[in-house]
Every structure is written in structure tokens, then in C-alpha cells.
Amino acid sequence: MTDLLSVLVVDDEPAFREGLRQALKQEGFVVHLAADGEEALEVWRAYHPDIVLLDVMLPRMSGIDVCRAIRAVDDTPVIMVSARNEEIDAVVALEVGADDYVAKPYRVRELVARMRTVLRRTGGGSGRDPEQSPVLRVGDISLDRERHEVEIAGEAVQLPLKEFQLLSLLMENAGIVVTRQTLIDRVWGYDYVGDTKTLDVHIKRLRAKVEPAPDAPERIVTIRGLGYKLNS
Secondary structure, eight states, X not given: OOOOOEEEEEOSOHHHHHHHHHHHHHTTOEEEEESSHHHHHHHHHHHOOSEEEEESSOSSSOHHHHHHHHHTTOOOOEEXXXXXXXXXXXXXXXXXXXXXXXXXXXXXXXXXXXXXXXXXXXXXXXXXXXXXOSEEEETTEEEETTTTEEEETTEEEOOOHHHHHHHHHHHHTTTSOXXXXXXXXXXXXXXXXXXXXXXXXXXXXXXXHHOSSTXXXXXXXXXXXXXXXXXX
């Protein structure tokens, strides 16, 4: 299974922290939490997350000071978050080394898109971004990104582009539920506005090629109300 990207969420509102933890977990991230600035630095030193979501206004130590402390010793990607929506917050955050700035309220889809953009731009993820590995293997399935080849139990399987991309994304997150929205965003693009049933049609076609019994799928299973999971 491919290593997952980790994120440190720093916010002093318990409900917000927990809600974001659940949302980011469904997006395939390992999530660490901190409730104030000093705890943020402790967790950051302990776990070395791939990216930090850092509120500006924090108890004990401000987000600006936390970002400054991280930047003094490390280039971990940092996205600053603020409910104040004041231009000065954004300016100061960027001046102390933040990679991006997001104002509350925001949509989780937008936040995740910006996180992935920052990670790609900065080379974050400690070299563990699945896109850097050309070959994925889960069970008896092997997928080569560069050659656009798929083998199941040693037998070649031909997949159109969208089905290939879906299988690749599911293999990146083997054993973990990938939400329907994530699949649509990553395969069709964040600006896709078409019928979401398109995803189900492509999953059905993919199952017909990778499942021993497509009507009773064992590899790509549906997690009702959430999305799909590739069993590892």
C-alpha cells in the first residue's frame, strides 16, 4: 500500500478540528491535531507532517509565530487559515513564509485542491507522493503509469484512460475509502459539472475488467454513502 500524506491541523475550535479531521481522513490523509501554538510545534516535531494547516489566531502562541518557528528550521509546506478575512493577515502570513492563505469559511474541496497544489509546487510529501512512483502493486494487480499498462495475475488488461485513472487512484489508497467527490475531482477535474452517475458507469465498466465476478465485486467495493474502496 502506498504511504499516505499526513497533515497537521492546528485550530482552537474543537468542533472545527474534528470536522476537518473527518473530512481530510476521507480524502486519504493521515491527520494530526493541535489546539494551540505550542502544542502545534510539539506535534510537528514529533510527527513531521507533510503539510500544516495553521490558524492565525491561536492560544499560547499565534499561528504567525508558529509558522515563523517552523520556517527557521524547516521548509514543511504551511497553509495559513483565518476567520478574520483581513488582508493584513494574508500579507503577514506570506511574509513569514506561509505557502498559501485561506480565509474561513471555505469549502473542503477547495481546501484539498489548494493543499495538493502546494504539495506539488513545493515537492512536499517527503518524496512519498504516489504520482512519483510509476508502478503500483496491490495484491495481484500491477499498474504501470508510464507505460499505461495493467496486469492482473500476470495477464494484461486493456483499460481506457478514465478507467485507468480510477484504478490508479484506488490503488494509491488501497484499503481506504475514496469518496465519490474525490474520484470525480481527481479524474474529471475540480471544475467538472456533469452528471455524477458518470462515475458509477465507469466503475461498473472497470469492474467488468478486473473482477472475477463483476456482479459480486470483491476488489472494488462500494461503501454506501461515501464512495469506493479497493481491497488490499
